[in-house]
Amino acid sequence: MLTTTIISGLVLGGTYALIAMGLTLQYGIARIMNLSYGEMIIAAAFLAYVLFGQWGVNPVLGLLVAVPLGFAFGYLVYGLMLRPLVARAASRESLEIDSILVTFGLLFVIQGAMLVAFGSNYTSYNYLNVGIDVFGAVIAANRLVALGLAVVAGGALYLLFTYTLWGTALRAVAVSPRSAPLVGIDVNRAARFAFAIGCGLAAAGGVVISTYQTFTATAGVVFTMKALVVVIMGGVGNILGALSAGLILGLVETFVATYLDPGLTLAATYLIFLAVLLWRPAGLFGRSSR
């Protein structure tokens, strides 16, 4: 019973971590609070649905299409819509407000396009919906893929950020965007990359989630909210923070559902969220504010 709970909790947490990692990059490094993040996830889910339904492309291969597309989309959006905001922003706060407004608008544009293209129906399809025995717990294979992807993407990004010059530059921008140019870092380029990688991750999340979760064109905000909780809990801009916060949330929800009451899962989520914020206001892995 205990192992089953731990394993299904980790698998659920993998989904949360997966959807939160892109947002943490966008908010932490590019300093864009991307409210249309959930819509990007849904758009990728629809892409996977079309690829799978029309051409029979397996969603894991679909990632090869969706992630570069997401990256390119993010790169364009940042260049066209967000760069001007960054250029004119007087302070970090004003950029945050502006970016919230702009991405709020973008949310409706993406959502509207999806409504026109796909209508408002519930969409889902069956892929890898088979049970796999993991230490005695039966887990859906598609959810395992999500957990695997979260761990691999999280681990890879962590290594990149820690051990490469390019990653160090991105972290420098996250820590101090004003001082980074002094050591020759192109802040604009770094932010644009971080935003685009975030969109790529959103696309990856969308493709994988579409294999086991029902979605509609208007369901994006649910993902944005969940991702936001994980991001704040893990520490803004911290990949490992997002990964561990996601896993913790998944474990807490599953434990509460199993040993207390399924009705208390939401309450437990926000309780642990509050507890973390009281204990570490900057999030689990966040540095205290500058």
Add this chain to the structure above:
Amino acid sequence: MNIISRRSALRLIALATTVLSAGALTPVSAQERTSVKIGYALSLTGPNAGGTGITTLPNYQLWVKEVNDAGGLEMPDGKRLPIEVVEYDDRSSAEELVRALQRLATQDEVDFILPPWSTGYNLAAAPMFDRYGYPHLAATSVTDKAPEFVKRWKKSFWLLGGGHDYTSALAKVLVDASDKGVINKKVAMISIADGFGIDLVTAARPSFQEAGIEVVYDKTYPVGTTDFTPMINEAKASGADTFIAFSYPPETFALTQQVQVADFNPKVLYFGVGTAFPIYAKNNGDAITGIMGIGGIDATSEKVADYRQRHEAATGKAPDYWASVITYASLEILQEAIKRKGLDREAVSEEIATGTFQTVLGETKLEDNQLRDLWWAGQWQNGQFVSIAPADRPGASQPIIPRPERK
């Protein structure tokens, strides 16, 4: 204090005369009317867009298209007037819905208003329909309080029964099966902590108690739950032969997949909203054979089969197996009542309440402003969601219990 210039004063007077003369002309133009204005406010975007897009909007589109293709709505004098649609999106907000209804009644001055989708939104809309004197044909509202509502709002009509109807019918199906010795009298049930789930589970507890069914697991889960593994494991361990989930579509779909993954094969599986959606069959194939849920259609009725075909041809998607056909029948009732009484809303409401109508459901007559001839439970058999309760109503199919094991 503002000084009113002569120019703006003139403009005001000109505007006022235009408006007033237009007002004075209205009775004349009413006699020469060339169309019937039908308005509706639906959740075209937002969280309710999914359900609206399956059950409500396509039926409105189908009906308007069919009526207009036939030359329009027939009036008592035999003349036909085409329908002119005024459509608003309430963006899945009840406040927005109420505003839009107000606008339809006072500014657009539509002749009739079609109701929104879902129980909650119809309850929110009912006072507005009442205030402006429009008949309210609530075709997608499940409520046990309908007898009270029709006293409060005289022109309201409740066409989808109440939670207690559905759960008592389910209890009867289970008792019949356990009397035959095919299942035990234990039930494990979960429900969503939101409108529909709360209503149904509150109705189910007494229904099961009266029927002598023991509820061995009874938990609620919050909106947005995606992983049901803990609940499925508990239900599996509970020894119940019946697993019930009063769920919304996203969870219905998730549960359907997750019981397969967990290899959970109770003899009776019953899910909530979404079970009757055509996409449910499309996505899950044979795995859903034997799954029960709310609603169902008369598999023997040619009229229903014909309706389903027309629906798919006109809107490109299949209707659901529960409220779609009721929604369409409500429009047929409205159409026929207009044919008999014209555009007088008072007379039309009276006719809807007392008249007998030929609809896709057959001969239809409301009792105390409610439709009571309904299918309370259905089951997926041979790729159709057929009705199994009430078992003594003509057109009912035999329930298959225990449900066939998945291959």
